Amino acid sequence: MDSIAQDPQPAPGTEEVLHVRTGAVARIILNRPRAINALTLPMIEAISALLNTWADDTSVQTVTIEGAGERGLCAGGDVVAARREALAGTDHMAFFAAEYAMNSRLASYPKPVVAFMDGIVMGGGVGVAAFARQRLVTERSKVAMPETIIGFFPDVGAMYLLSRAPGELGTHLALTGATVRGGDAIATGLADRQIDSGQWPELLNALADGGPLPPVGDTAPSSELSDQRSWIDECYAGDDAAAIVRRLENHPNEQARGAGEILRQRSPLSVAVTLEGLRRAATMETVQEVLDQDLQIADHLVTKGDFAEGVRAQLVDKDRSPKWKHARLEDVTRDEVIAAFG
Structure with a gap:
């Protein structure tokens, strides 16, 4: 996406997370596009370090989380590596412990976090987005917690939100792992507003100028679910x-x-x-x-x-x-x- 072409720098420890300061906004850009930005342990550690750095920086008013490439924000966590660790008898929980600590940090972060949930947002991708102050889906968003098909469960704190969705909508999503579009993500409490994907640069500029998000997009698009x-x-x-x-x-x-x-x-x-x-x-x-x-x-x-x-x-x-x-x-x-x- 165009928003990466603004001199971002690799985060400490990995080139798979980029960061860039633009005025009052500090941006985290997941940079593993060939894997739809699936999270690795070094990526999680880098995101956590950036969040810690900016928490007390008075010049940072807003933090954003975005994904490199056109396919999506994040397709999940590197469960193949976690499986490999478990089969080898090594510390298979290191990944999950670090990921959940990052999710907790995002949920309690002292500054507004804006998540650009464009394209595929699944599993660990929901974890980096769902507890942001503003969660923006687009016409291209595909959101899911599909873990039961891999013998796992909807983790990253997602059950906090799914258990509070209207009626049994969250139960349906949690058990089946169904993929939903933006309107359904909003209806179930996983997102706040749907914007056109092309509006993101405009919103970034507003945040960089120190302002709030402009009132663009739809907070109640149609929900098939x-x-x-x-x-x-x-x-x-x-x-x-x-x-x-x-x-x-x-x-x-x-x-x-x-x-x-x-x-x-x-x-x-x-x-x-x-x-x-x-x-x-x-x-x-x-x-x-x-x-x-x-x-x-x-x-x-x-x-x-x-x-x-x-x-x-x-x-x-x-x-x-x-x-x-x-x-x-x-x-x-x-x-x-x-x-x-x-």
């Missing part, structure tokens, strides 16, 4: 994942049945643990509480769940044929779910 609230709220109610999938499969609505088919493809253990985590997150008061829970769940699913197999099937061998520990959601016991929470 909201139009489906009747079957979503009906089917996803309750705490029993197996009952949810059966309601979906037997529903007269075609989209509901399609969601049921999707859930049958996901890791049964991950779906059941995600539902439990989501219900618990709804009772938590802070993002930090949810991130603490995320750390516990992550360690359990990486070491005792379907994470290694899911990442293998989707991202390593790419055969899309995972062999989950359980054949069906009905086979996951309550004790196995509770074990993920310590």
